[in-house]
Amino acid sequence: MNNQPLKVAVLGCGVVGTEVVRRLRASHAALADRIGAPVEIAGIxxxxxxRPRGLDIDPALFTNDPLELVKRDDVDIVVELLGGIEPTHSLVAAAMEHGASVVSANKALVAAYGPELHGAAARAGVDLLYEAAVAGAVPLLRPLRDSLGGDEVTRIVGIVNGTTNYILDRMTQKGSAFDAELRQAIERGYAEADPTADVEGADAAAKAVILASLAFHTWVPPAEVYREGITGVTVQDVADARAHDCVVKLLAVLERTAGEDDVMVRVHPAMVPRTHPLADVGGADNAVVVEAAGAGRLLFRGAGAGGTPTASAVVGDLVTAARRRLLGHRETASPATVTGRVRAMSDVRSRYHLSVPVTDSVVALDDIAAVLRAHDVRVDSVQRRRTAGPDAWVLVTEVSGESALRAAVQAIAGLPSVGAAPRFLRMLEPVEEEAAVG
Incomplete structure (x- = not known):
């Protein structure tokens, strides 16, 4: 045991930061045994x-000058839990420049500046670790980087945002509307007061960038991730999914064709068959299915949000960084920082659920069928939905091209017999039939 303590600076003391500090204090002896040296908090x-924070800790450790803290010569590890891009980016860069390893839970920062930050870490000879940035407590990034480092990952499909999963799960269980469940999520602490990043898919898209860098060794600029949120998911969408023995989930889908360099990364809601392992992921949990040429299909599942699960992953990274610091070496394998070619959403092939409100059911069906044939979109099933208002035709297509489907939907919207713009959702294939579609 090395009696010289490793000193840790914590940036941010919100829900996660408070739990991290509490764990460092409560598990002081156990962590020292695992690391080989004690860990000491240098400042927060x-x-x-x-402001009172309910922590049994010397008040003198708190500071409102994070830059001065990260530049201290005695700080070995900086734990960044501020969130956001600036001033966080500048603080992390300064910490590494001054020789500190960095542990972060900030998926937006890593997605936006990953190549730059990894380069800075390499130049400074320090670690940059962020297991908590994707899927909370679920150990996912390290298995992708290390355990599957000798395999070829071809596809990842996952639920990586706990807030949207909670909302959609409640809509499924209760038959309630999005707005009502969003309010509940905010009141119960599952969503931020401003939930835009979650419900519009930006949070999941940032995590998808990180997953792509590890799984495909390709850096995908965040702007090139196709993104749809869940604000447009309706009670009828959820009911339609139930009628097809499916549930609606917000998915991150990453694909690469074996032997090719280009990748596709997208985030959008989809109907997931009840037989799929992602279908029964409830509440704020996360789950990710990874498909690799050698390992086959792997499922990672667990708590994806909340202070305690996220703090677990943060402290795990801190232990790793501290051990390496003590041994005098850093992580040599980092994600690829080379930007790869990203395929357009128009290249997607999927089954689609199409709902078309009509003014004349008989005429409309013939018109819709003619448009779909003209765009080479084949129909697997058709059902008439009778309502107190206008009827609707509900169609499920065979696997079709996204560009063809969108062109057909646009043409259908202009038919005289159609009463309102059609709606469509992509359908994830049952797991036993899955190919590169989603």
């Missing part, structure tokens, strides 16, 4: 150092 950067 917060906006208001005088």
């Amino acid at each position: 950067a917060v906006r208001d150092p005088r």
Whole structure:
């Protein structure tokens, strides 16, 4: 045991930061045994150092000057839990420049500046670790980087945002509307006061960038991730999914054709068959299915949100960084920082669920069928939905091209017999039939 303590600076003391500090204090002896040296908190950067935080800790450790803290020569590891891009980016860069390894849970920062930050870490000879940035407590990034490092990952499909999964799960269980369940999610602490990043898919898209860098060794610029959120998911969409023995989930889908360099990364809601392992993932949990040439299909599942699960992953990274610091070496394998070619959403092939409100059911069906044939979109099933208002035709297509489907939908919307713009959702294939579609 090395008696010289490793010193840790914590940036941010919100829900996750408070739990991290509490764990470092409560598990002091156990962590020292696992690392080989004690860990000591050097300082905690917060906006208001005088605010009570319920931590049994010396008040003098709190500071409102994070830059001064990360530049201290005695700081070995900086734990970044501020979130956002700036001033976080500048603080992390300064910490590494001054020789500190960095542990972060900030998926937006890593997605936006991953190549730059990894380059800075390599130049400084320090670690940059962010297991908590994707799927909370679920150990996912390290298995992708290390355990599957000698395999060829071809596809990842996952639920990587706990807030949207909670909302959609509640809509499924209760038959309630999106707005009502969003309010519940905010009130219960499953969503931020401003939930835009979650419900519009930006949070999941940032995580998809990180997954692609590890799985495909390709850096995908965040702007090139196709993104649809869940704000447009309706009660009828959820009911339609149930009628097809499916549930609606917000998915991150990453694909690469074996032997090719280009990748496709997208985030959108989809109907997931009840037989699929992602279908029964409830509440704020996350789950990710990884498909690899050698390992086959692997499922990673667990708590994806909340202070305690996220703190678990943060402290795990801190232990790794501390061990390496003590041994005098850093992580040599980092994600690829080379930007790859990203395939367009128009290249997607999938089954689609199409709902078309009509003014004349008989005429409309003939018109819709003619348009779909003209765009080479084949229909697997058709059902008439009778309502108190206008009827609707509900169609499920065979596997079709996204560009053809969108062109057909646009043409159908202009038919005189169609009462409103058609709606469509992509359908994930049952797991026993899955190919490169989604």
